[in-house]
Amino acid sequence: AVDPDGLLAEMVGRKLDPVSVACLYVPAAARLLGEMWEADRMSFIDVTLSTERLHRLVRQVDTLVAEAQPSRGISALVLVSEAEQHTLGALVLALQLRLAGVSATVRVAPLASDLSHLLTGGRFDLALISLGCTAGLDSAAGLVRTLKLLSRGEICVFVGGAIPLDDAALLVETGADRV
Secondary structure (H helix, E strand, C coil): CCCHHHHHHHHHHCCCCHHHHHHHHHHHHHHHHHHHHHCCCCCHHHHHHHHHHHHHHHHHHHHHHHHHCCCCCEEEEEEECCCCCCCHHHHHHHHHHHHCCEEEEEEECCCHHHHHHHHHHCCCCEEEEECCCHHHHHHHHHHHHHHHHHCCCCCEEEEECCCCCCHHHHHHHHCCCEC
16 A cells, blocks of 8 residues: 555655655546546455545645745636546646636535535635536536526536537536637
8 A cells, every 4th residue: 555645755755846746646547546446356345445645646735835836816616526536637737727826626426505505605716516427417507507506507518528519519518618
């Protein structure tokens, strides 16, 4: 079992930038875990534990970035719908947004009441909904409708991720503004 703290320290010791570790190596490792799971070369528990270690590594780098990267005043709400099982991509996306100077807030399976509180308590310039599979389409479409209703159509809603649909179909299925 690889310790995320030790792994990050070792990679930095080898002159790898922590951001590259989180934004390039972690997604590649996640894809490899998925391939190993699909090929039945890794158990569910091993994939789950390994993915949690990748989550920890991304959170560590995100903490480093949050301390060093000032926001430029743009704010984004990154959401994972209730039907989605995968959250690592949303965390990497939030990190990438923070690196670009965007203030990013992540929520997993938010209730309408949570979204109402978030949207009234703070202004978001955009919302991004992470989708990994077609099973999450209905849930994502519900999030899009809720966001548009609560923001009175003022928030630009993006959908995207590893979902195997082309952009046009994804727009139609979810009602989002952009893919």
